[in-house]
Amino acid sequence: MPASRYPGLPPGMAGNGEAHIPEHPTLMDMTDMAGGSAGLGGLFLSAFISSTLAPGGSEAVLAYLISQSHGAAAQLVAVATVGNTLGALTTWGLGYWLSRRYPADRPLDARRRAAVLRVRRWGRPLLLLSWLPLVGDGFCFAAGWLRLPLASSMLLIALGKGARYGAIAWAMLA
DSSP: OOOOSSTTSOTTTTSSSSOOOOSSOOHHHHHHHHOTTTTHHHHHHHHHHHTSSSOOOHHHHHHHHHHTTOSOHHHHHHHHHHHHHHHHHHHHHHHHHHHHHSOTTOOSSHHHHHHHHHHHHHHHHHGGGTTSTTTHHHHHHHHHHTTOOHHHHHHHHHHHHHHHHHHHHHHHHO
């Protein structure tokens, strides 16, 4: 057997004794490369990236893995939820870090002060909707910037994201 062109990677990923790494891997390639437990690593990575300020396609990866019967749907939903929640908490942390330089407690006019009070009042329940495209990342960032409590923010973010992934799994299995 010839030596692998990719030292450090196990041979046989492509089934021919030679590791296969596409020149420009897609999310599906990354999911397959994660190997192990039905591409759970790829799903986790996709979910994490999807929940930061970068775009991603974790819903498509989850649906693909469920359609290919790679593992129990509950395990896939749990991995996607944890990855997506940790990504959202990274965004929360960026907001928290920024609040040190630009605190929300120092708005200049009455209109801004009223806006901050409204977001503080409704901020935590809005985190249930942190899964929404475009605005969900903003909710997480604002929660950090307003220094909403981490534990309750994490719980609400996880509940919202878990419900979304659960709905995708239910739709795929129905």
